[in-house]
Amino acid sequence: MTTRMEPGGERPAIRFDRVGQVFTSSDGSRVTALEDVSFTLRRHEFVAVIGPSGCGKSTLLRIIAGLVRPTDGQAEIYGLPVTGPREEVGIVFQQPTLLPWLKVRDNITFPMKHKHGRVTAAEKERADQLLEMVGLGDFAHKRPDELSGGMQQRVGIARALLHDPDILLMDEPFSALDALTRDEMSFELLRIWTERPKTVLFITHSIPEALLLADRILVMSARPGRVREIIDVGLARPRSMQTLSEPRFHDIANHIRAQVFRPGALA
Amino acid sequence: MTSPTTSAPRSSAPAPWPERHRRLYGALDRGAPLLAALALLLIWELACRLLAVPSYLLPTPSAIALSAVQVPLDSWLTHTWATLRVSLQGYALAVLIGIPLAVALANSRLLSRTLYPQLVIIQSTPIVAVAPIIVVVLGAGDAPRVVITFLITFFPIVVSTVTGLQATPPAMLELSRSLGASRLRAVRDIQLPFAVPYIFSALRISVTLAIIGAVVAEFVAAENGLGFFIAFSTSFFKVPQAFAALVVLVSLSLALFQLVSLTQRLVFPWSLPKTEK
Numbered sequence: 001m002t003t004r005m006e007p008g009g010e011r012p013a014i015r016f017d018r019v020g021q022v023f024t025s026s027d028g029s030r031v032t033a034l035e036d037v038s039f040t041l042r043r044h045e046f047v048a049v050i051g052p053s054g055c056g057k058s059t060l061l062r063i064i065a066g067l068v069r070p071t072d073g074q075a076e077i078y079g080l081p082v083t084g085p086r087e088e089v090g091i092v093f094q095q096p097t098l099l100p101w102l103k104v105r106d107n108i109t110f111p112m113k114h115k116h117g118r119v120t121a122a123e124k125e126r127a128d129q130l131l132e133m134v135g136l137g138d139f140a141h142k143r144p145d146e147l148s149g150g151m152q153q154r155v156g157i158a159r160a161l162l163h164d165p166d167i168l169l170m171d172e173p174f175s176a177l178d179a180l181t182r183d184e185m186s187f188e189l190l191r192i193w194t195e196r197p198k199t200v201l202f203i204t205h206s207i208p209e210a211l212l213l214a215d216r217i218l219v220m221s222a223r224p225g226r227v228r229e230i231i232d233v234g235l236a237r238p239r240s241m242q243t244l245s246e247p248r249f250h251d252i253a254n255h256i257r258a259q260v261f262r263p264g265a266l267a
Numbered sequence: 268m269t270s271p272t273t274s275a276p277r278s279s280a281p282a283p284w285p286e287r288h289r290r291l292y293g294a295l296d297r298g299a300p301l302l303a304a305l306a307l308l309l310i311w312e313l314a315c316r317l318l319a320v321p322s323y324l325l326p327t328p329s330a331i332a333l334s335a336v337q338v339p340l341d342s343w344l345t346h347t348w349a350t351l352r353v354s355l356q357g358y359a360l361a362v363l364i365g366i367p368l369a370v371a372l373a374n375s376r377l378l379s380r381t382l383y384p385q386l387v388i389i390q391s392t393p394i395v396a397v398a399p400i401i402v403v404v405l406g407a408g409d410a411p412r413v414v415i416t417f418l419i420t421f422f423p424i425v426v427s428t429v430t431g432l433q434a435t436p437p438a439m440l441e442l443s444r445s446l447g448a449s450r451l452r453a454v455r456d457i458q459l460p461f462a463v464p465y466i467f468s469a470l471r472i473s474v475t476l477a478i479i480g481a482v483v484a485e486f487v488a489a490e491n492g493l494g495f496f497i498a499f500s501t502s503f504f505k506v507p508q509a510f511a512a513l514v515v516l517v518s519l520s521l522a523l524f525q526l527v528s529l530t531q532r533l534v535f536p537w538s539l540p541k542t543e544k
Contacts, residue, residue: 065441067444082446083442085446091442093441093442099457101537114443114446114456114457
């Protein structure tokens with residue numbers, strides 16, 4: 001597929017070893033965003049992170065992305081400590097974060113342009129394929145503001161997939177979308193993930209979304225963010241609308257709700 | 268119960284106008300700004316004549332037009348070019364210094380902490396009061412006038428560009444960092460384009476300030492230029508002539524303002540608000 005070395009078979013894709021993150025704000029006060037967070041993600045596993053606002057979910061993602069250095073412990077990708085942004089990681093943000101002056105296709109190839117100063121013909125072709133894959137084949141030459149919110153977020157996903165990253169980090173990617181588009185995008189993401197397996201870390205506020213997508217769910221507690229529980233979803237794949245009505249779906253959903261909303265959890 | 272009331276307005280809606288009326292209305296609507304301006308001129312003319320206002324206090328529009336024609340074209344061109352030349356040089360200097368300075372300020376906490384207060388001090392200094400000093404220091408020629416124009420125009424450019432650069436969505440900069448791109452590339456590919464709408468709103472304001480700057484400078488020391496011409500005309504009580512020069516100045520300002528807007532429309536159409544596209 002690529003010339004990149006295939007990662008060692010047994011090594012976890014992502015490993016957090018007692019990671020802590022303390023932010024010091026400009027007035028000197030210290031906020032503990034994460035405390036003693038440990039978990040591992042197997043290669044090509046889909047893991048959702050769920051927890052109340054301000055539990056450090058985004059910080060967790062930023063640490064894996066190499067954008068934030070943890071103040072305690074260590075984060076590893078394929079056994080190597082994360083010291084900065086890595087090639088094999090793609091990020092999808094909460095907002096589509098497209099550049100309004102670029103056409104849709106140029107937005108998808110923007111990472112290459114931005115990093116290397118040029119875009120190869122092969123990359124352009126790949127951008128077109130990705131556009132087809134996310135159902136926007138006819139929109140390559142439109143500007144982002146001519147697209148709906150859901151379409152823009154698809155472009156954001158296609159952009160993250162351009163260099164075929166082995167690890168996909170998604171920070172509440174569908175939270176700005178309406179409920180119907182959200183469901184549609186979830187199934188779309190599952191289809192893409194089945195076609196091209198990847199290790200996905202998916203941050204969300206939505207329990208049904210996490211259940212529909214993930215193999216395992218990391219439930220976090222409020223500030224300081226700690227791992228409260230890691231749940232094996234165990235729902236059969238491929239998942240569909242029927243999955244939503246399975247008894248197990250509701251059992252786990254209720255269980256997570258009880259975890260997240262248990263007394264003191266929202267403090 | 269509600270159905271009769273909801274259908275009532277529809278049945279009482281005015282019948283469509285005949286084509287002829289609608290076209291007349293459209294023409295009136297389009298011409299409204301021009302008609303209003305003409306009406307104002309007419310009121311001005313009539314008021315001056317009826318109240319017998321002496322022309323050295325407030326000349327009538329017709330007297331201004333007459334005096335404009337009496338000044339040789341050659342003389343108009345010389346003065347206009349002198350003012351335009353100084354304005355554009357000062358403006359260009361403000362853009363060339365202001366935008367890179369803004370990039371530096373937006374990206375360095377140290378620079379913004381040390382330089383910004385000084386910029387505010389410069390902006391708070393009444394440039395008109397400093398102008399005579401600048402003339403003494405820089406002597407004859409365009410130099411002092413260009414510097415005065417620069418000092419008046421560059422602050423809005425710096426402030427607005429900094430605001431624009433800082434308005435870049437943080438996630439966009441995180442994307443850049445996650446790609447491992449250099450700071451310089453982040454500025455060029457992301458921050459500056461995001462600042463374009465802000466930069467152009469500053470460029471529009473500053474281009475009219477540039478004319479003001481040149482005129483102020485010409486009041487202090489000049490041998491030609493429209494500012495000099497106004498000062499010269501009024502000292503001889505040729506008030507209609509001064510008004511004529513004022514009309515030229517306003518036209519110049521408007522033309523430059525439109526030119527900047529047009530440039531934005533042609534080069535950066537995506538940066539315009541949706542309603543203006």
